[in-house]
Amino acid sequence: MTDYPIDEIFRRAKLGELAVYPPKDEFGYNVFGADVYTKPRRFLLLDDIVLLPPQFTPERLEKGIELLREPLYTDVSTEASVGRFRVRMPVVCAAMGGTHIANLIGPKIAKGCAEMGIVYSLGENIAAIRGYDERLTKQPSFKERALAYLENLKDGYGGLVIQQSVEDENLKLWEKVYTDPDFDRYVEEGLIAFEIKAGQGAKPGLGGEVLVSREVAMRIKDHYYIPEDPEKVVKDYYERHSAPGTFTEDILTSQIRLIKNNFPRVKVFLKTGPYRDLDRVIEIASREGVDAVTIDGKEGGTGMSPIAGMRDLGLPTVACLGAITRARDRGIRTSLIISGRLYDGSHVVKSLALGASAVAFGRPLVYACMGSIPLAPAFIRRELFRNPLLRELGKIALRWGVRGEGCTEGVVNYLKSVENEIKMLTSALGKYYMDRLSKEDVGALNRDLAELFRIWYVYSAPEASEKVIQRGIELS
Amino acid sequence: MSMSQKLELPLEPQAFAEDIFRIVSHPVMQEVYRFRHLIAKTVRDFLDEEGFVEFDPIMVGPVTDPGTRGAFEFRIPYYGREYRLMRSGILYKQLLAAAMEEGKIYFFYPNLRHEPIDAAKTGRHLVEFVQIDLEVRDADHFQVMEIAERLLKHVIDEMRRYEDRLRKIWEFFGSERESLPDVNLPLKRMTHRKAVELLMEHAKDDEVIKELERRFGVRRPQDRLSFKTEIPWEWEWYLSKIHDQPFFIHDYPRGARGFYDREYPDKPGVLMDFDLLAPEGHGELSSGAAREYEVSRVFARMRETNENPELYRWYLQFLRDHGKPTAGFGIGMERLVKYICDLPSVHLARPAPKIPGVHSP
Numbered sequence A: 001m002t003d004y005p006i007d008e009i010f011r012r013a014k015l016g017e018l019a020v021y022p023p024k025d026e027f028g029y030n031v032f033g034a035d036v037y038t039k040p041r042r043f044l045l046l047d048d049i050v051l052l053p054p055q056f057t058p059e060r061l062e063k064g065i066e067l068l069r070e071p072l073y074t075d076v077s078t079e080a081s082v083g084r085f086r087v088r089m090p091v092v093c094a095a096m097g098g099t100h101i102a103n104l105i106g107p108k109i110a111k112g113c114a115e116m117g118i119v120y121s122l123g124e125n126i127a128a129i130r131g132y133d134e135r136l137t138k139q140p141s142f143k144e145r146a147l148a149y150l151e152n153l154k155d156g157y158g159g160l161v162i163q164q165s166v167e168d169e170n171l172k173l174w175e176k177v178y179t180d181p182d183f184d185r186y187v188e189e190g191l192i193a194f195e196i197k198a199g200q201g202a203k204p205g206l207g208g209e210v211l212v213s214r215e216v217a218m219r220i221k222d223h224y225y226i227p228e229d230p231e232k233v234v235k236d237y238y239e240r241h242s243a244p245g246t247f248t249e250d251i252l253t254s255q256i257r258l259i260k261n262n263f264p265r266v267k268v269f270l271k272t273g274p275y276r277d278l279d280r281v282i283e284i285a286s287r288e289g290v291d292a293v294t295i296d297g298k299e300g301g302t303g304m305s306p307i308a309g310m311r312d313l314g315l316p317t318v319a320c321l322g323a324i325t326r327a328r329d330r331g332i333r334t335s336l337i338i339s340g341r342l343y344d345g346s347h348v349v350k351s352l353a354l355g356a357s358a359v360a361f362g363r364p365l366v367y368a369c370m371g372s373i374p375l376a377p378a379f380i381r382r383e384l385f386r387n388p389l390l391r392e393l394g395k396i397a398l399r400w401g402v403r404g405e406g407c408t409e410g411v412v413n414y415l416k417s418v419e420n421e422i423k424m425l426t427s428a429l430g431k432y433y434m435d436r437l438s439k440e441d442v443g444a445l446n447r448d449l450a451e452l453f454r455i456w457y458v459y460s461a462p463e464a465s466e467k468v469i470q471r472g473i474e475l476s
Numbered sequence B: 001m002s003m004s005q006k007l008e009l010p011l012e013p014q015a016f017a018e019d020i021f022r023i024v025s026h027p028v029m030q031e032v033y034r035f036r037h038l039i040a041k042t043v044r045d046f047l048d049e050e051g052f053v054e055f056d057p058i059m060v061g062p063v064t065d066p067g068t069r070g071a072f073e074f075r076i077p078y079y080g081r082e083y084r085l086m087r088s089g090i091l092y093k094q095l096l097a098a099a100m101e102e103g104k105i106y107f108f109y110p111n112l113r114h115e116p117i118d119a120a121k122t123g124r125h126l127v128e129f130v131q132i133d134l135e136v137r138d139a140d141h142f143q144v145m146e147i148a149e150r151l152l153k154h155v156i157d158e159m160r161r162y163e164d165r166l167r168k169i170w171e172f173f174g175s176e177r178e179s180l181p182d183v184n185l186p187l188k189r190m191t192h193r194k195a196v197e198l199l200m201e202h203a204k205d206d207e208v209i210k211e212l213e214r215r216f217g218v219r220r221p222q223d224r225l226s227f228k229t230e231i232p233w234e235w236e237w238y239l240s241k242i243h244d245q246p247f248f249i250h251d252y253p254r255g256a257r258g259f260y261d262r263e264y265p266d267k268p269g270v271l272m273d274f275d276l277l278a279p280e281g282h283g284e285l286s287s288g289a290a291r292e293y294e295v296s297r298v299f300a301r302m303r304e305t306n307e308n309p310e311l312y313r314w315y316l317q318f319l320r321d322h323g324k325p326t327a328g329f330g331i332g333m334e335r336l337v338k339y340i341c342d343l344p345s346v347h348l349a350r351p352a353p354k355i356p357g358v359h360s361p
Helices: A006-020 A058-067 A100-104 A106-115 A126-130 A142-150 A166-171 A173-178 A181-188 A214-220 A249-262 A278-287 A307-312 A317-329 A345-353 A363-370 A376-381 A388-402 A406-428 A447-453 A462-475 B020-024 B027-049 B090-099 B117-122 B141-160 B163-172 B192-202 B206-216 B233-241 B295-304 B309-322 B333-341
Strands: A049-051 A080-082 A085-087 A091-096 A119-122 A160-164 A192-197 A209-213 A237-241 A267-272 A292-296 A335-339 A358-361 A442-444 B053-055 B075-078 B081-085 B104-112 B128-137 B188-191 B247-250 B273-278 B283-290 B326-332
Touching: A049 A345, A080 A335, A091 A106, A091 A160, A091 A292, A091 A335, A091 A363, A100 A106, A100 A126, A100 A363, A100 A388, A106 A119, A106 A142, A106 A363, A106 A406, A119 A142, A126 A142, A126 A166, A126 A214, A142 A160, A142 A181, A160 A173, A173 A181, A173 A249, A181 A192, A181 B117, A192 A249, A209 A214, A214 A237, A249 A267, A249 A278, A249 B295, A267 A278, A278 A292, A278 A317, A292 A317, A317 A335, A317 A447, A345 A358, A345 A406, A358 A363, A363 A376, A363 A406, A376 A388, A388 A406, A442 A447, B020 B027, B027 B053, B027 B141, B027 B163, B027 B333, B090 B104, B090 B128, B090 B309, B090 B326, B128 B141, B128 B333, B141 B163, B141 B247, B141 B273, B141 B283, B141 B326, B141 B333, B163 B333, B188 B192, B192 B233, B192 B247, B206 B233, B233 B273, B233 B283, B273 B326, B283 B333, B295 B309, B326 B333
Parallel strands: A091 A119, A091 A358, A119 A160, A160 A192, A192 A267, A267 A292, A292 A335, A335 A358, B053 B104, B188 B247
Antiparallel strands: A049 A442, A080 A085, A209 A237, B075 B081, B104 B128, B128 B326, B247 B273, B273 B283, B283 B326
């Protein structure tokens, strides 16, 4: 009886349909993702894999000959190509949409990403909710966020990825961008990608869910499914749902071809989620010449998702990474980006060793940004946003705090720490370039993962795993 | 003022903003406009003779067709909603061909498309233009291709009667053309696949590549050829350049066109559609197709362009309850004038041309 979730049932009895979401006062101020650490631990993580530096490092010798001195970790080049964008390090800012926090701090994160030469993605619904160029709310518009990034790019690094959802299609967002003189220069320079959104880690198979204010609800009610008519029912926040969009193999194929056909000067990205037919999605994307596929594992962050979704829908991130490894084994060379509760240099190095081209960070950048705003960390850590009164106070403090440069600095500092970590770990592996990382650099602490990735299970004799590894290398 | 005052007449799109009267009153430009009138009259006579009924264009509606090649739509406030200016009349064409007893209808349809800036470089794209837009019930693409070629031949034959006057226009614009072609029907037909194969063969020639790179400012045009997408502008120009008679390309791959171009029921991935191209580098004059008319197929195809079916409610309801097989095409009026008059750029076929990105009168 003691472990029976009585409180949970009480909560549902009180809230009805709304009970499927986390407590609503948090919405938009805290950022969610699957809680993988509650007991019993249900998912294997990248933490169940270790990096395996060797004693003998022929590539370090090569590097020494090139430099005419002993190489240091600072000699590692983190430069990479992701979806044909040149980037300073194999990290992508995951797409964040028009939800309150993501959008408020969006331009600040954008600036930090530009400064650090990583790819920046704009999620769906920003233009629909916040406006394309004119601000429709007190928050930054789509274009403000886009240009905050593009205008701060330097040294030819980076690229902007723009998503369009079914509802954004009403706005014809891509066509608007493609014919906008302010974007033309960047389109011409090859700095823009359009991303088909076909999934999200925390809610594969579900569309976007957001709570919006009454003002916003009134404006967008013709374009979205809002269960309660804001004209008739008066309340603070309204649920707004967007359709997940229907895909078949044919539909995905045609969508890719249509972007290539209609917008020949942009790159094509596909964002997919932790689906059971992920292998097939990657195969089709690669066959159709998509520039990059982002795969969001189930631990991926989100502004708002049903609790049951975060808990039980989809493949854990490492299983998605398994699909990437299999794709490489089948000879697929398309850029494949992994995300879902990944947040440091070690995660990046391991992911690359297992076949990923880059890692997408969402929550880490949001927290890095907010963590540098006065008072914000206390609000996040102590969950003060739950309290309605404190939430109002927190909102004011946030908006005031975002005006400073702390937020951007936080993002830059955070990315620098990741960059430094990537360099150190790669150098420890005796390697100096991102594309040299491979399966030999990682080992599993768990037999299932060893088998999934065909890597060494470190508690077995090397010879025993040798065959497994060899098979993997031959295939790749 | 005489027809030979060529050098003193700046004709680039920006020049219209500076002194539009000087351009539109120039004797050669007046002749071009007279030919537009003659061509329009010839087309009308032909279609009327064939039993078509002409309609006035419907300019605004809750939805317009999904554009192609990245063109945005113009929007206007409409009693608390947002309506669209038509990018083409395709949805209404289908409706009226299905509704009219004659089963044959046409429009002279003004279209507005907010084209991407790079379309300004092609010499073939206008933001505002007119299509001779027709639709026939119970026909497929091959049947309307026959109408298209007879119509084109008729226009060319009629215009040949004025060759002396045309020659002065050709001369003024530096054309080397001496006469209009004696069009032999049926016109050459090649599938999209064959056309791309042919171009891939020609792409092995370095001289060809260099010319395309220089003329269109593209890098590695050979990499832009694909069996899965539209033929890129520069290659369409090239294909047109190596022909001296108009010709058809048909059977485009799905993904190259909107949801309304019908897919062969027995050839998945291939569309029952066509382009009619003029020779001498003038390129596409007309696009046409058999239409998807079964609501289940249209609904699935709409997802391919990420269209929101909600907006198309009237159209989907019409197809569900009254959908009939139709086929049709649209001929770009200005492109036809450009071809007949051998103009260097399509904007010269309109008195107040709108070129992407240029703020002209």
